[in-house]
Amino acid sequence: MKSSNVKELLSMAPKLQEVTVNGWVRTFRSNRFIALNDGSTINNIQCVVDFEKLEDGVLKKINTGSALKISGTLVESQGRGQNVEIQVSNIFVHGDADPETYPIQPKKHSLEFLREKAHLRIRTNTFSAVMRVRSALAFAIHQYFRQNDFHYFHAPIITGSDAEGAGEMFKVTTLDSKNPPLNEEGEVNYKEDFFGKETNLTVSGQLEAETYAMALGKVYTFGPTFRAENSNTSRHLAEFWMIEPEMAFYDLDANMDLAEDFIKYVINYVLENCNDDLQFLEKRLLDEEKSKPQAERSEMALIEKLKFICENNFKRVSYTEAIDILRNCKPNKKKKFQYTIDEWGADLQSEHERYLVEKHFKCPVILFDYPANIKAFYMRLNEDGKTVRAMDILFPGIGEIVGGSQREERLDVLKDKIAALGIDEKELWWYLDLRKFGSAVHSGFGLGFERLVLFATGMGNIRDVIPFPRTPQNAEF
Ligand code: 4AD
Ligand code: MG
Known part of the structure; x- marks a missing residue:
């Protein structure tokens, strides 16, 4: 049978x-x-x-x-x-x-205990619910882009460039690390390495996605990306999945519209298709919160929180306006911010982002037009000469969930920027070619998939929303 x-x-x-x-x-x-x-x-x-x-x-x-x-x-x-x-x-x-x-065993195991048993934890209700929601979100992401005439683009995992210019890369090499071949200057001779040059695991598929957007119009990547940043937090992984749409002829406003519409679509998809799992996760969260003081409990239950996202506009605020708000606010009479924002140009710390989202606006916030010096080299310079057409989307309980921008499409401006940052132009010759041949306004963003899964499931630690988390000192499985 x-x-x-x-x-x-x-x-x-x-x-x-x-x-x-x-x-x-x-x-x-x-x-x-x-x-x-x-x-x-x-x-x-x-x-x-x-x-x-x-x-x-x-x-x-x-x-x-x-x-x-x-x-x-x-x-x-x-x-x-x-x-x-x-x-x-x-x-x-x-x-x-x-x-x-x-x-x-059929009893409540702590999440810390279950992390040590990553090969078996999927047999618990909590992890099976989280991973079904993760799977549904992945499906919804493909469905959204398909319905909106995007093409799925597969970015390479091994790359020869640093897309973010932040130097947080895992090297890929076949050279003997203890006894590498040296060149005449006494430096490691990567010409003798497998690819004949220094290579690394990709931090972002964006630069390659741009090449495809400049022919296919609208593309997206959805795959693993890697960052060797030593941040042991509940929001960072060394290996995480990123969704990166890239669109020709989109300016920053169109980019923000797309990001907001996309997030609402995929959250609405899980509301419509994962009700049993969400109910379970909501109850789990309520039980967990009972042990917390009233002030630390969330104001909305999980499902209500997800509906709120779908039904309300994200607040769009420029970096400059955000700095004014932060300068003039009293976050908490007893406890001040650890880092005060005195100067325009400083990067926001997560406590500032959380203040803006959770206390001031009480909804997702899209911050845009950041100072050029705290953002990546490829972002389009504004007419003021000091800000770039960048946007970050900040979510309650999560902080930054999306980072994106309109890209610099002008060859001379991009070259100046690259030179000012001391990046070797030759490394990016193919990227510069895009600005020589049929260049056009274009934009895109990256959404951290695990941060989205964290939000949709109400889980507290990013290690619990990816099957086998990679974090500093941890790659057991
Ligand atoms: O802001 P980021 O660094 O932007 C980029 O990589 C751009 N190239 C994206 C683009 O425009 N195509 O990263 C994008 C998002 C962040 O907002 C965050 O959600 C997530 O990726 N992210 C991480 N998630 C987990 N662990 C980490 N270490 C992460 N670093 C970034
Ligand atoms: Mg970012």
Whole structure:
């Protein structure tokens, strides 16, 4: 008989039909009730067994974590919170799980404990809910771009350039690190390396995406990017996924419109398609917050928070206006900002971003027109000569979720900028070619996928929204 998944079974009417289902035991109570889960949904199907009819040896193999094939009759359930259950006629044990050594027991495990068990944590309700939402978001992202006539562009992972100019790159080399070949100047001779030059894992697919936007019009990348920044925070990973649309003939305003519309679309998608998982995550969060003082609890429950994003405009504010707000505010009578913003031109710290979003505007904020000297070389210089057409989107509880800009399309201005920053023009010859041949206004942005998943699931640490997090001193799995 064809087997069904739990999600299908739970939506069927109990017409006493024979069914078969495969899955893992979540709990086994009173030698009678198996809660079986197969990952298709957060919900388990209850399977009722008559243990006296079970084959010898099967009973003691039914433990939390065992993989079973269960056949029986789908009947109406008397239990609360479920319409159907299976009256079991046969159980096949694919593989058992020793209760003495299986780490994922039916009790609350801390997220820290589960990080040490990254290969098994997906078997918990929390992680399966998070990763289903992650998967749905990825699907929604492709769907949004497809519906809006974007082409999916695959940026290279190994690159010879530093897209952000921030020097936070992982080197890719086949040279012997202890005994590398040296050139006449006594420096490492990368000419002898695999690619004949220094290479690294990409920090962003933007520069390559620009080349495609200048022919295909609207493109996006969605893939892993790498940063060797040593920030051990709940918002940073060394390997994270980034979505980077790049559009010819878009100025910064059109770029901001797209970013806002895109974020609302994908959040709305999970609201419409991940209700069970979101309900579970919302309840989990409420339980967690009970132990916090009232002032630290969030004002909105998860689903309400996601709806708020979809239904309200993001506030657009220039960097200069934001600095004025921060200079004149009293964030908290007792506790001042750790870093005060005295000077125009300083970069905002996350506490400033959070103040603007969570206390001042109380909604997502798009900050634009940043000082040129704190942003990357490729951003378009404004007529004032000191700000660039950059935009960051700041989200409540997250901080920066998007970084983007209108790109500098004028060859002479871009060359001056590159020279001023001491970047070797020869490294970017192909990028400069785009400004020589059919150059045009264009824009794009990068959305940190894990920061989006953090927001959509209400989780607190970025390590818990990617299957195998890569952070400093941590690449166990
Ligand atoms: O602001 P960033 O550095 O912008 C770029 O890389 C541009 N080239 C994007 C573009 O215009 N195409 O990074 C973009 C976003 C950030 O806003 C943040 O959400 C995320 O990527 N991000 C990280 N996420 C997790 N861990 C890290 N270490 C991250 N660094 C950036
Ligand atoms: Mg940024």
